[in-house]
Amino acid sequence: MRDLARMTRAELAEFIRDGGGADYAELMREADRLRHLSYDNEVYTRGLIEFTNFCKNDCLYCGIRRSNPYAERYRLTQRQILECCSLGWELGYRTFVLQGGEDPYFTDERIERIVYSIRSTHPDCAVTLSIGERSRESYQRFYNAGAQRYLLRHETANDEHYHKLHPAAMSPENRKRCLWDLRDIGYQVGAGFMVGSPFQTPEYLADDLLFLQELQPHMVGIGPFIPQKDTPFGTFPSGTVEQTLLLLAMLRMLLPTALLPATTAVGTLDPLGREKALKAGANVVMPNLSPTDVRKKYLLYDNKICTGDEAAECRFCIQGRVERAGFRLTVSRGDHKEWRMQHDAIGS
Numbered sequence: 001m002r003d004l005a006r007m008t009r010a011e012l013a014e015f016i017r018d019g020g021g022a023d024y025a026e027l028m029r030e031a032d033r034l035r036h037l038s039y040d041n042e043v044y045t046r047g048l049i050e051f052t053n054f055c056k057n058d059c060l061y062c063g064i065r066r067s068n069p070y071a072e073r074y075r076l077t078q079r080q081i082l083e084c085c086s087l088g089w090e091l092g093y094r095t096f097v098l099q100g101g102e103d104p105y106f107t108d109e110r111i112e113r114i115v116y117s118i119r120s121t122h123p124d125c126a127v128t129l130s131i132g133e134r135s136r137e138s139y140q141r142f143y144n145a146g147a148q149r150y151l152l153r154h155e156t157a158n159d160e161h162y163h164k165l166h167p168a169a170m171s172p173e174n175r176k177r178c179l180w181d182l183r184d185i186g187y188q189v190g191a192g193f194m195v196g197s198p199f200q201t202p203e204y205l206a207d208d209l210l211f212l213q214e215l216q217p218h219m220v221g222i223g224p225f226i227p228q229k230d231t232p233f234g235t236f237p238s239g240t241v242e243q244t245l246l247l248l249a250m251l252r253m254l255l256p257t258a259l260l261p262a263t264t265a266v267g268t269l270d271p272l273g274r275e276k277a278l279k280a281g282a283n284v285v286m287p288n289l290s291p292t293d294v295r296k297k298y299l300l301y302d303n304k305i306c307t308g309d310e311a312a313e314c315r316f317c318i319q320g321r322v323e324r325a326g327f328r329l330t331v332s333r334g335d336h337k338e339w340r341m342q343h344d345a346i347g348s
Helices: 009-017 021-039 078-090 108-121 136-145 159-165 172-185 202-215 241-254 264-269 273-279 311-324 337-345
Strands: 042-045 047-052 095-100 126-130 149-151 188-195 219-224 328-330
Touching: 009 202, 009 241, 021 241, 042 311, 047 078, 078 095, 078 108, 078 311, 095 108, 095 149, 108 126, 108 136, 126 188, 136 172, 149 219, 159 172, 172 188, 172 202, 188 202, 188 241, 202 241, 219 241, 219 264, 241 264, 241 273, 264 273, 273 311, 311 328
Parallel strands: 042 328, 047 095, 095 126, 126 149, 149 188, 188 219
Antiparallel strands: none
């Protein structure tokens, strides 16, 4: 098995273009071994709360983009968010992920109050935010309020590709600045990208892998691109589960202790997609805690699964899937191990 960490951009691109070639089977075995070495057969669970689908941005691939006139907008109140967390706590979740569009209504003060309220009610839980690009000062305020994790997909590390996916008002430089700020503050940082997005090339994917090696995030979320019919990319083909699994295994090789989700998107394209992702090196699942009456409104892409399930259904469905795949769903915060050791050492 070739050492991916020593490959050049051209070599990584060729490896991706060949689908791993003769090394594919060994890559999958090694990814599984490395996941087991760091996390045994444990799979961490996070309770996802999609609390707003308003967004000021106009990303060309996203179903909740600002200019989509067909998106049925909603916002959860702080009370509704806390109710989701209380239900999640009863179901065994010890991490809550607040995900939403970049909604100006949710000011720094509102986010601070929500984070503080969750941590006050459930002091042993972890709060993860996934609310887009903010200032360093904002990120520091959220961290001080009790948020310790932040998910911000970089989407693509190649500047040319980034501008093909986003409006002119957005910049790859600011996206990356946010990620470095989050790392510097002390968050467990999650980055990531879409696999098979419009205009993507193996060279662009190699750029993603090289950027992630530099950033050294604690979590990397990747999933296949799936079009949403009311966006400019609505007629583009989806990415593939096969290429997503290849890149998951490559990420496990390049970032052996990273937290890698088996995303809903792979489950949308393949009924066994999440199980396959776990066997390719993933070790996180994120069932949905959002109220069922808003699930179908948070449609970043078409045909998303589990939009009609109650929270308990999602919880026990994913547990069954994880166990049938040969893994064990754990009831814990599921911190990145190296981050946990560092923060234990400084008493935080």
